[in-house]
Amino acid sequence: MDKGRKPDSRDEELLLKELRQILLREDRDALEQLQEILDNKEQLTPRISPIIKEQIDLLKSNFPDEYRQEVREITKEQLLDSQEDILNLLYPAMGKMIKRYIAHQFQILKDSIDDRVKNTFSSQGILGKIKASLFGINSSDIILSDIDSPIIEEIFVVQRDSGLLMGQASIRSTIDQDVVAGMLTAIKAFVEDAFQKGTEELELIEYDTHAIFTQSFHSYYIAVAMKGSLSSGERDKLSTSLYDFAEKELKHRAKEIDETNFNYISSKLEEYFITTQLNKERTAV
Amino acid sequence: MISKKVILTGSFGVGKTSLFNQFIYSRFSDKYLTTIGVKVNKKTIEVNGREISLLVWDIAGEVSQDKVPTSYFLGASGIIYVFDLTRPSTYKNLEEDINYLKDMVKGGIIKVVGNKEDLVTEEQLEEVKKEISMPWDITTSAKTGKNVESLFQQLGAELLD
Ligand SMILES: Nc1nc2c(ncn2[C@@H]2O[C@H](COP(=O)(O)OP(=O)(O)O)[C@@H](O)[C@H]2O)c(=O)[nH]1
Numbered sequence: 001m002d003k004g005r006k007p008d009s010r011d012e013e014l015l016l017k018e019l020r021q022i023l024l025r026e027d028r029d030a031l032e033q034l035q036e037i038l039d040n041k042e043q044l045t046p047r048i049s050p051i052i053k054e055q056i057d058l059l060k061s062n063f064p065d066e067y068r069q070e071v072r073e074i075t076k077e078q079l080l081d082s083q084e085d086i087l088n089l090l091y092p093a094m095g096k097m098i099k100r101y102i103a104h105q106f107q108i109l110k111d112s113i114d115d116r117v118k119n120t121f122s123s124q125g126i127l128g129k130i131k132a133s134l135f136g137i138n139s140s141d142i143i144l145s146d147i148d149s150p151i152i153e154e155i156f157v158v159q160r161d162s163g164l165l166m167g168q169a170s171i172r173s174t175i176d177q178d179v180v181a182g183m184l185t186a187i188k189a190f191v192e193d194a195f196q197k198g199t200e201e202l203e204l205i206e207y208d209t210h211a212i213f214t215q216s217f218h219s220y221y222i223a224v225a226m227k228g229s230l231s232s233g234e235r236d237k238l239s240t241s242l243y244d245f246a247e248k249e250l251k252h253r254a255k256e257i258d259e260t261n262f263n264y265i266s267s268k269l270e271e272y273f274i275t276t277q278l279n280k281e282r283t284a285v
Numbered sequence: 286m287i288s289k290k291v292i293l294t295g296s297f298g299v300g301k302t303s304l305f306n307q308f309i310y311s312r313f314s315d316k317y318l319t320t321i322g323v324k325v326n327k328k329t330i331e332v333n334g335r336e337i338s339l340l341v342w343d344i345a346g347e348v349s350q351d352k353v354p355t356s357y358f359l360g361a362s363g364i365i366y367v368f369d370l371t372r373p374s375t376y377k378n379l380e381e382d383i384n385y386l387k388d389m390v391k392g393g394i395i396k397v398v399g400n401k402e403d404l405v406t407e408e409q410l411e412e413v414k415k416e417i418s419m420p421w422d423i424t425t426s427a428k429t430g431k432n433v434e435s436l437f438q439q440l441g442a443e444l445l446d
């Protein structure tokens with residue numbers, strides 16, 4: 001889907017409204033509620049059926065060929081009957097949706113502030129615009145420019161409960177990543193037990209010039225060990241690419257740790273996060 | 286290769302850390318044990334021609350098992366419970382502890398280990414057997430290394446079953 005698209009259609013407006021209601025409550029509440037809905041077929045069916053029906057009607061009247069394969073995929077996915085699978089399928093998509101919603105809300109907020117600033121100090125507003133267009137970039141990009149953006153050194157996919165490694169990639173060959181994954185899981189569990197209650201999760205560990213960012217999914221989490229610090233913009237970008245990665249590559253591989261899955265996940269991690277980075281560095285120098 | 290999570294637990298000072306230190310390559314220093322109460326070690330063994338990786342979570346000694354954070358037990362396939370043959374306080378709640386642990390890792394494999402065999406005589410060992418209402422699985426010495434390898438072998442074989 002196009003990232004920059006404004007959520008202007010009716011469906012999306014409705015979805016956003018639902019999402020807003022969920023988000024306005026405490027995080028924990030929302031998660032519990034989602035969990036309950038997902039756990040409970042009676043609750044899930046009436047919520048999903050109208051949406052599915054609407055989509056089917058829409059599809060019937062307007063069904064481009066290139067979606068046929070997509071639909072086949074979706075149908076296959078729906079055949080997966082275990083709840084674990086469904087949660088693993090939904091988690092990345094839901095996370096992305098919520099993120100997009102929040103970004104949208106911030107945009108609205110920013111727009112309204114911009115408007116006010118423009119109206120109050122119109123000359124400064126114009127000045128700012130001229131400056132930005134002189135350099136051919138907009139002002140928010142200037143703020144977010146990443147002069148010393150962090151380098152990903154190691155990336156792990158870790159089974160959430162056991163701490164067992166599901167796949168890994170790193171810029172140099174290091175040893176015993178599965179011990180590191182276990183320790184990381186222990187540290188996460190320790191911090192979450194000691195300082196937080198409920199559904200809050202540890203996201204960032206910082207030490208010296210290094211940081212470990214973790215992004216949790218239903219039955220696994222992804223940990224990224226980096227050199228350099230992470231600005232909130234970079235953090236957001238990284239988080240989005242982890243959601244994308246999970247959605248594309250981990251959907252059907254999160255259930256069981258075996259050699260095939262391990263090698264697949266590891267090679268994809270390498271491809272997505274390590275190789276591209278090395279290329280970028282090479283072209284930058 | 287198959288990997289399994291194994292929890293190593295039991296009272297303080299029974300020899301959990303010693304039991305494995307000489308056998309497992311360790312990337313982390315033992316200071317983690319005091320700061321976060323757990324240290325993860327890895328041991329790869331071969332059982333009947335198949336390799337298995339044990340990720341062993343060494344838990345800092347607790348007097349009672351219900352003080353161990355429950356999240357440490359999540360996703361574990363096995364538990365090694367160690368007591369000290371020379372200290373009755375480390376096995377007086379054995380049955381209670383084992384029942385609690387069985388509940389924590391439903392369907393998991395539990396190995397009960399009597400350690401510090403080098404410090405007790407045959408007669409003392411018989412006394413301990415009388416004192417404890419349930420039989421334990423294996424008697425070891427971290428000092429002499431006796432039965433340590435075979436403890437892993439047994440556990441590995443059962444985990445692969
Ligand atoms: N004689 C003897 N001493 C042992 C044995 N195992 C551990 N110890 C000693 O008992 C003490 C506690 O051991 P440690 O491994 O730290 O116990 P943990 O708290 O269960 O990890 C140390 O001083 C060890 O040297 C054993 O099999 N025989």
Ligand SMILES: [Mg+2]
Pocket residue numbers: 301302303318343344345346
């Ligand atoms: Mg110890």
